[in-house]
Amino acid sequence: MNKQIVIIGGGPAGMMAGISASSNSNNKVIIFDKMPEMGTKLLVTGKGKCNLTHQVGRVDELFEGYPKGSQFLHSSFNKFGPADLLKFFEQRGVPCKPDRGKRMFPVSEKARDIRDTLVKELTKKNVTFKLNTPIIEIMTENGAVSAVRTAQKEVIPCSRVIVATGGMSYPWTGSTGDGYIFARKTGHSIVTPRASLVPLEVAESHISFALEGLSLKNVKATLKADGKVIDQKFGEMVFTSYGLSGPIILYLSRRAVVCLSEKSKTTISIDFKPAVAKDKLLARFEADIEKNRKKLVKNMLDEYMPQKLISVFIQESGLQGSKQCIQLTSKDKNRMVEILKNFTLTITKPRGMSEAEVTQGGVDTKDLDPRTMESKIVKGLYFVGEVIDVDGYIGGFNLQAAFSTGYSAGKSACQ
Ligand SMILES: Cc1cc2nc3c(=O)[nH]c(=O)nc-3n(C[C@H](O)[C@H](O)[C@H](O)COP(=O)(O)OP(=O)(O)OC[C@H]3O[C@@H](n4cnc5c(N)ncnc54)[C@H](O)[C@@H]3O)c2cc1C
Incomplete structure (x- = not known):
């Protein structure tokens, strides 16, 4: 027939x-x-x-x-x-x-x-x-x-x-x-x-705005809901004027969208130095500080992060960039390591369907x-x-x- x-x-x-x-x-x-x-x-x-x-x-x-x-x-x-x-x-x-x-x-x-x-x-x-x-x-x-x-x-x-x-x-x-x-x-x-595979907006718009266009390779992003780790991804990401995008963020977005729909406090923490454990990073910091006692903190940070990130980093860690390395307290050093390993931003919402590559559901x-x-x-x-x-x-x-x-x-x- x-x-x-x-x-x-x-x-x-x-x-x-x-x-x-x-x-x-x-x-x-x-x-x-x-x-x-x-x-x-x-x-x-x-x-x-x-x-x-x-x-x-x-x-x-x-x-x-x-x-x-x-x-x-x-x-x-x-x-x-x-x-x-x-x-x-x-x-x-x-x-x-x-x-x-x-x-x-x-x-x-x-x-x-x-x-x-x-x-x-x-x-x-x-x-x-x-x-x-x-x-x-x-x-x-x-x-x-x-x-x-x-x-x-x-x-x-x-x-x-x-x-x-x-x-x-x-x-x-x-x-x-x-x-x-x-x-x-x-x-x-x-x-x-x-939405899935979609860029994400953050509450800390002053940070994303300051870092707009900064593209990072070899970082690790961790998605958390109400403090619980949901997923992690290693690779590339980019800051946008409204928040975060790039391959690892799009990957995490699928589950971030679900967390947001469940009204969980949704965060993404970025580890800028995923290959180095916290204690090793602290030891490296201390050795560098020792070598550069008179150097301004902001100048010493060159070796640790892209230029664009330095001022945001100094602001978020509550340090004064004009301090000399020798003036850093042990609390300052620990705080710097914490921020480098665990730079946390609060996700408020995904961009709309018009920017999502895929629909889940x-x-x-x-x-x-x-x-x-x-x-x-x-x-x-x-x-x-x-x-x-x-x-x-x-x-x-x-x-x-x-x-x-x-x-x-x-x-x-x-x-
Ligand atoms: C920017 C972007 C980049 C992407 N890149 C990739 C990639 O590189 N690799 C990958 O694997 N995936 C990629 N995707 C995802 C991929 O494109 C989709 O998953 C895929 O196109 C889905 O195919 P589909 O045939 O199911 O639907 P669609 O491609 O969405 O096609 C549906 C069709 O149905 C028609 N239609 C809808 N309603 C009606 C109606 N009532 N009557 C008649 N016609 C109707 C529409 O006009 C449309 O042509 C990307 C998506 C986007 C948005």
């Missing part, structure tokens, strides 16, 4: 679903997207270079990239994992290469090449695209999908609907949370959508079959990509989840 398969959303998940759904040429596959072109968000991924996946030997090595949903993704990864994805693009003239560890990018470093390859493949497989066409309703009959309705009031009968509408972050790319409305209306539970995975992404509540209805309550860290994990879940759903829908 011929089927009409409707895909709502032409992002990476929807496009891959379209490609795998069209492997049975008896079916008609139509992708609807509300934007004027396919894959608007895909084009801005990885700063326009598209970190499409993470290079791993075995599929289970991917799991640590997903704070939520890795078990649910297991079956999809086995059907279409990173190696399959890289082969898919390689065979279509877009080879990929690793960068910064195991992050995989097209050799051309152009997200557009990834997007265009997907569109070309869809065209080759006779998939129809309807752009500028938002879907506003999924219609059901006797517990199965029967049609979708467009904003232009057209009703499209179909027996399979794949919802690939993305999350709510970067809403100008078309991902405005419509999938959550479709899911709720058809009886599915939603885990509260929140979404359609509850307990309502979906992990082998096919089909709903356990409505027959013929599938959810794929970021609309599901699955999210990954930076490193290509989110796009891989979108491609893998899209592939699984398309394969199932076309049978």
